[in-house]
Amino acid sequence: MNLPDDGLILVVKEDCATCQMIAPLAAVLEQQGLLKITFSQDNPAFPEGLNVEDDRDLETSFRLDTEIVPLLIRRKEGKEEGRVIGWHRDEWQNLTGLNDLGSDFPEQRPGCGSLSVSPGMAEELQERFGETGLKAREVSVDYPDDPMEQMFDRRLDRWPARCSSNTSTCFCACYRGRAALPMRSWA
Numbered sequence: 001m002n003l004p005d006d007g008l009i010l011v012v013k014e015d016c017a018t019c020q021m022i023a024p025l026a027a028v029l030e031q032q033g034l035l036k037i038t039f040s041q042d043n044p045a046f047p048e049g050l051n052v053e054d055d056r057d058l059e060t061s062f063r064l065d066t067e068i069v070p071l072l073i074r075r076k077e078g079k080e081e082g083r084v085i086g087w088h089r090d091e092w093q094n095l096t097g098l099n100d101l102g103s104d105f106p107e108q109r110p111g112c113g114s115l116s117v118s119p120g121m122a123e124e125l126q127e128r129f130g131e132t133g134l135k136a137r138e139v140s141v142d143y144p145d146d147p148m149e150q151m152f153d154r155r156l157d158r159w160p161a162r163c164s165s166n167t168s169t170c171f172c173a174c175y176r177g178r179a180a181l182p183m184r185s186w187a
Contacts, residue, residue, distance in 0.1 A: 011055070
């Protein structure tokens with residue numbers, strides 16, 4: 001994800017009436033050099049005639065924490081300085097510094113849900129872009145210690161996970177039709 005250090009960033013999707021409504025404003029912002037890049041979630045040709053980046057994989061939307069589109073973000077010196085969701089004339093004017101922006105548009109219009117937060121999509125994007133927050137490690141248990149007792153003592157019984165381990169030191173609950181640990185008889 002390559003974002004400009006300074007300027008405005010816009011995230012839209014064609015299947016959003018508010019995004020279609022603000023498309024002419026995006027063109028004005030780009031002509032004035034304020035809007036540096038627009039990311040489109042569903043059609044890389046929308047809005048037509050603008051510098052649009054394809055975000056159909058939703059990586060940029062995920063990394064920008066986009067919940068509602070249109071999303072207008074102001075960046076300064078590489079950091080986010082402000083953001084506006086949906087269309088609220090006063091907020092857009094404050095963020096852009098253009099006091100007459102959208103004066104012939106309605107006062108406000110709600111945005112639409114971002115594709116990056118569609119049911120099940122947020123989890124898929126977390127997994128795809130490696131932002132799960134889960135970590136794993138292998139723990140060895142020497143004989144005569146009981147692996148199940150060690151797991152309980154270390155509170156590992158509360159953290160089901162998936163692994164590719166086929167060793168007796170795996171403390172996960174893989175749910176692949178096999179037990180997490182082989183059962184042993186200590187007799």
